[in-house]
Amino acid sequence: MDKQTLYNNIKQKSSFLCVGLDTDLEKIPSHLLKEKDPIFAFNKQIIDNTADYAVAYKPNIAFYEALGPSGWESLQKTLDYIPKDIFTIADAKRGDIGNTSKLYAKAFFEVMNFDSITVAPYMGEDSVSPFLEFEDKWVILLALTSNAGSHDFQVLNSEQNKPLFAHVLEKSQQWGTDQNMMYVVGATRGEKIAEVRKYAPDHFFLVPGVGAQGGSLEEVAKYGMNSTCGLLVNSSRGILYASSGDDFGNAASKEAQKLQQEMASLLEQYCS
Numbered sequence: 001m002d003k004q005t006l007y008n009n010i011k012q013k014s015s016f017l018c019v020g021l022d023t024d025l026e027k028i029p030s031h032l033l034k035e036k037d038p039i040f041a042f043n044k045q046i047i048d049n050t051a052d053y054a055v056a057y058k059p060n061i062a063f064y065e066a067l068g069p070s071g072w073e074s075l076q077k078t079l080d081y082i083p084k085d086i087f088t089i090a091d092a093k094r095g096d097i098g099n100t101s102k103l104y105a106k107a108f109f110e111v112m113n114f115d116s117i118t119v120a121p122y123m124g125e126d127s128v129s130p131f132l133e134f135e136d137k138w139v140i141l142l143a144l145t146s147n148a149g150s151h152d153f154q155v156l157n158s159e160q161n162k163p164l165f166a167h168v169l170e171k172s173q174q175w176g177t178d179q180n181m182m183y184v185v186g187a188t189r190g191e192k193i194a195e196v197r198k199y200a201p202d203h204f205f206l207v208p209g210v211g212a213q214g215g216s217l218e219e220v221a222k223y224g225m226n227s228t229c230g231l232l233v234n235s236s237r238g239i240l241y242a243s244s245g246d247d248f249g250n251a252a253s254k255e256a257q258k259l260q261q262e263m264a265s266l267l268e269q270y271c272s
């Protein structure tokens with residue numbers, strides 16, 4: 001999917017919601033456990049109930065690979081079930097020496113046909129560029145993550161008096177463009193998002209951290225939105241586990257719709 005199509009979808013749905021498919025066998029309603037593929041049965045209902053409000057889905061690969069071969073099968077079935085006009089993100093946080101990255105890229109872009117993958121930047125250009133060789137596919141590079149540990153390295157100032165995340169943003173723009181690269185920026189970072197935006201005015205940001213991690217959607221839009229929205233805001237647990245009962249699909253739908261309605265008014269306010 002190209003950037004213009006993504007933006008058109010955002011305008012059409014008045015939404016920049018990414019639904020995170022972090023599907024956990026220990027958290028899904030117990031009645032689904034008797035299904036042949038409980039993970040897919042759960043995801044199917046989540047997708048059916050949220051597709052009207054979402055412009056992206058983000059399965060976190062850990063939740064699938066932890067289940068072994070059946071988890072990979074559930075992941076592929078889920079990916080194939082997502083409507084084709086909705087952007088897909090493999091939250092895999094890969095990146096290795098070049099020839100290994102090349103095979104990660106082949107796995108997620110060719111074998112599985114995801115639109116994008118999250119990649120860790122710290123092994124440098126040759127670990128990231130193999131992912132950028134695929135047409136119409138995206139790298140989503142970790143810039144300033146939502147977790148407490150992001151303070152350990154990402155905000156440390158270098159000799160040039162710039163935080164490490166700023167170096168990631170500057171350097172990586174020599175490898176890819178705003179047409180094939182996005183950045184992960186945590187919603188829990190508040191006004192720091194404005195600082196990140198200064199280094200990457202045109203790129204899309206994937207923003208996890210609203211919902212269960214307590215980030216503010218209002219602040220994300222205020223500090224991060226640009227003229228083509230430039231944001232995909234993810235919520236996983238807040239939507240998936242809005243109810244632990246038989247009504248989980250309906251509860252997920254309500255939660256996704258609530259976020260979409262807030263997003264519609266934020267788009268009016270900051271991107272019109």
Ligand SMILES: O=c1ccn([C@@H]2O[C@H](COP(=O)(O)O)[C@@H](O)[C@H]2O)c(=O)[nH]1
Nearest residue numbers: 060145146186208211212213235236237
């Ligand atoms: O900085 C980051 C990068 C990735 N994530 C991932 O996003 C979701 C968030 O889930 P919630 O349940 O909405 O908190 C999850 O897959 C994380 O691994 C992140 O949270 N922060």
